[in-house]
Amino acid sequence: MRTYILKRVIQAIPLLFLISFIVFLSIQATGDPLAAYTVDASLTSDDIARLKAKYGLDQPVPIQYLNWLKNMATGNWGTSYFTREDVVDMILERLPNTLILFAVSYALILGVALILGILTAIRQYSLFDYSVTALSFLGIATPSFWLGLMLIYLFAVRFKAWGLPSLPVGGMYDLSEGKTLAEVSRHVILPAITLSVVVCARYVRYIRSSILEQLQLDYVRTATAKGLRSRAVLFRHVMKNVLLPLVTLVGLDLPNFLSGTIVIESIFAWPGVGRLFWSAAERTDIPVLMAVMLFVAVMTVLFNLIADIFYAVVDPRISYS
Amino acid sequence: MTGSSDTSRLREAAPLAEMAVSGALARPPETMWTMFRQRFVRHRPAMVSLVVLLFLVVACFGVSLFVSEDEANLIDVQAMRSPPSWEHPFGTDDVGRDMFLRTLFGGQISLRIGLLAACISVVIGIAVGTISGYNTGWIDNVLMRITDALLSIPTLFILIVLTRVLGDHIGVGNIAFITLVIGTLSWMPTSRIVRAQVLSLKERDFVLGARSLGCQAGRILVRHIVPNTLAPVVVAATLDVGRAIIFEASLSFLGLGIQPPTATWGSMLNRAQAYLLNAPWIALFPGIMILVTVLCVNFLGDGLRDAFDPHSLR
Numbered sequence: 001m002r003t004y005i006l007k008r009v010i011q012a013i014p015l016l017f018l019i020s021f022i023v024f025l026s027i028q029a030t031g032d033p034l035a036a037y038t039v040d041a042s043l044t045s046d047d048i049a050r051l052k053a054k055y056g057l058d059q060p061v062p063i064q065y066l067n068w069l070k071n072m073a074t075g076n077w078g079t080s081y082f083t084r085e086d087v088v089d090m091i092l093e094r095l096p097n098t099l100i101l102f103a104v105s106y107a108l109i110l111g112v113a114l115i116l117g118i119l120t121a122i123r124q125y126s127l128f129d130y131s132v133t134a135l136s137f138l139g140i141a142t143p144s145f146w147l148g149l150m151l152i153y154l155f156a157v158r159f160k161a162w163g164l165p166s167l168p169v170g171g172m173y174d175l176s177e178g179k180t181l182a183e184v185s186r187h188v189i190l191p192a193i194t195l196s197v198v199v200c201a202r203y204v205r206y207i208r209s210s211i212l213e214q215l216q217l218d219y220v221r222t223a224t225a226k227g228l229r230s231r232a233v234l235f236r237h238v239m240k241n242v243l244l245p246l247v248t249l250v251g252l253d254l255p256n257f258l259s260g261t262i263v264i265e266s267i268f269a270w271p272g273v274g275r276l277f278w279s280a281a282e283r284t285d286i287p288v289l290m291a292v293m294l295f296v297a298v299m300t301v302l303f304n305l306i307a308d309i310f311y312a313v314v315d316p317r318i319s320y321s
Numbered sequence: 322m323t324g325s326s327d328t329s330r331l332r333e334a335a336p337l338a339e340m341a342v343s344g345a346l347a348r349p350p351e352t353m354w355t356m357f358r359q360r361f362v363r364h365r366p367a368m369v370s371l372v373v374l375l376f377l378v379v380a381c382f383g384v385s386l387f388v389s390e391d392e393a394n395l396i397d398v399q400a401m402r403s404p405p406s407w408e409h410p411f412g413t414d415d416v417g418r419d420m421f422l423r424t425l426f427g428g429q430i431s432l433r434i435g436l437l438a439a440c441i442s443v444v445i446g447i448a449v450g451t452i453s454g455y456n457t458g459w460i461d462n463v464l465m466r467i468t469d470a471l472l473s474i475p476t477l478f479i480l481i482v483l484t485r486v487l488g489d490h491i492g493v494g495n496i497a498f499i500t501l502v503i504g505t506l507s508w509m510p511t512s513r514i515v516r517a518q519v520l521s522l523k524e525r526d527f528v529l530g531a532r533s534l535g536c537q538a539g540r541i542l543v544r545h546i547v548p549n550t551l552a553p554v555v556v557a558a559t560l561d562v563g564r565a566i567i568f569e570a571s572l573s574f575l576g577l578g579i580q581p582p583t584a585t586w587g588s589m590l591n592r593a594q595a596y597l598l599n600a601p602w603i604a605l606f607p608g609i610m611i612l613v614t615v616l617c618v619n620f621l622g623d624g625l626r627d628a629f630d631p632h633s634l635r
Contacts, residue, residue: 014466015466015469015470015473018466018467018469018470019470019473019474022470022471022474022479023474026479026482026483027482027486137616137619137620138612138616140619141563141612141615141616141619142612142615143567143570143571143608143611143612143615145570145571145574145590146570146590146604146607146608146611146612149590149593149594149597149604149608150604150605150608152594152597153597153601153604157597157598157601255472255473255474255475255476256475258475258478259475259476259477259478260477262477262478262481262575263477263571263574263575266575267594277478277481278481278575281481281482281485281577282485284485284486286486289482292478293474293478293479293482296474296475296478297470297473297474297475300473300474300475301473304473
């Protein structure tokens with residue numbers, strides 16, 4: 001067991017190096033990082049040379065990469081070209097907001113997907129099953145940013161027009177109310193639903209087919225034969241085997257979720273990491289772009305590592321060799 | 322004992338053989354292709370989707386025969402933000418352009434980017450997958466770690482960085498460039514599928530047969546192994562088309578994709594949020610087009626998957 005964990009951790013290290021290299025390359029490919037400065041005509045070539053020396057841009061590319069890696073490892077992630085803030089502080093300041101969004105979305109996704117998945121599986125080929133399956137096909141095909149617009153139109157614009165309690169269109173809390181729990185939860189509903197629908201639709205289909213697959217296996221027949229009620233068979237035996245692979249699925253989905261946060265946080269003006277990245281992209285704020293990309297990728301690797309190890313700990317069938 | 326049962330089996334077999342001569346063989350033989358077609362035609366959602374997709378392609382590309390793109394982009398301040406009517410079936414946008422025509426012209430680019438990006442992704446995916454599956458050892462290791470690494474960085478992040486910052490050099494909104502970037506960032510699932518297939522296929526007897534006849538590795542790969550991996554690749558490719566269309570739409574929605582006045586379904590949604598209150602139809606129709614296209618493409622993939630699967634009973 002310990003060797004398995006150790007092995008997975010060691011495997012992650014070259015992956016992290018490779019990711020850092022890809023992040024570095026994709027920014028290198030973008031050309032002159034000082035473009036934002038050189039627009040200013042008052043800069044002489046001496047000034048530019050001094051700036052280059054300051055940021056280490058006069059060195060050959062491999063040296064630049066190693067320097068950058070050293071800085072990253074020592075927690076020196078640079079400062080924003082625009083706000084002069086420390087990049088690590090900028091990310092840490094917004095991270096809790098994205099985590100709130102993540103937690104609410106996944107609570108929603110797992111809750112709804114489990115209920116619908118179980119109901120459609122035990123009523124296979126019923127009208128309910130067909131309608132949920134049709135809806136989940138629709139959900140998978142929906143572009144999430146468009147869904148966001150439609151939800152804003154329905155719940156913020158129309159509901160207000162109809163005199164119903166409407167939801168806010170953006171932000172995290174009303175300035176007049178302050179950052180209270182009630183305000184934040186009112187504001188998180190629409191972005192969380194928007195982010196959830198596509199993923200939830202996929203999970204419903206996964207849970208349904210996975211329950212149906214499990215129901216055919218011998219251990220279910222044994223449990224039924226010894227007189228267990230079908231509810232007990234489902235919840236005590238089948239669901240264990242359905243839920244475990246979900247951990248891996250959530251881990252694999254994390255990059256998609258994070259991609260989604262860029263667009264959704266921009267639409268709903270949610271002050272999270274995705275919006276930070278997007279505003280940095282609009283201003284070509286390269287230190288912020290690099291840091292967020294690397295941060296997000298490292299989080300994904302760590303999350304998948306934890307999911308793998310958790311899975312191995314919980315499922316005795318996994319061999320640790 | 323054994324002798325008698327053998328003769329009885331022979332006697333039973335005789336009428337079967339006659340039947341085969343008179344009945345079954347009189348029919349044209351069932352090839353893989355006819356069986357595939359039968360199974361696909363029976364998959365009703367896939368057939369409907371195919372018809373809808375063909376209709377969309379004909380409508381989007383056929384509109385060029387009747388109207389020029391400049392006419393579709395004609396600004397009419399008199400008709401600014403007018404709701405759907407007979408004259409403007411999808412309404413008009415914030416500068417009075419006809420949304421219906423623009424949606425059709427936008428479809429040309431969205432569909433083209435979806436298809437071409439999926440092609441690029443499939444070609445790279447097959448190349449990486451076969452090379453990696455056939456050569457175990459360090460080549461396989463390196464290629465798979467690159468695949469893992471690219472899968473760990475959320476795609477939209479790299480897409481935004483490349484289109485935003487390289488866009489300054491190449492010109493923001495270069496269609497070929499956006500297609501290329503989306504294509505080169507979505508081959509990873511395909512390469513994994515192909516690799517798994519190649520790993521199992523290369524141990525089969527027909528590969529051993531080809532090798533013992535003196536076939537070279539390249540020829541074995543191209544003629545014997547790759548064709549056998551194509552079924553799951555085609556299914557993955559249909560999913561790639563849908564993903565590419567949504568990626569392009571997201572980029573254009575953020576303002577990094579195709580630039581105005583050229584329409585795509587995503588770029589038409591770009592300013593829609595500002596007009597949700599007074600002109601919600603600006604947001605409605607391009608989104609529905611994306612939804613319908615991606616839905617149909619996914620159903621098509623579903624139908625192909627069932628049709629390729631010889632065990633499917635549908």
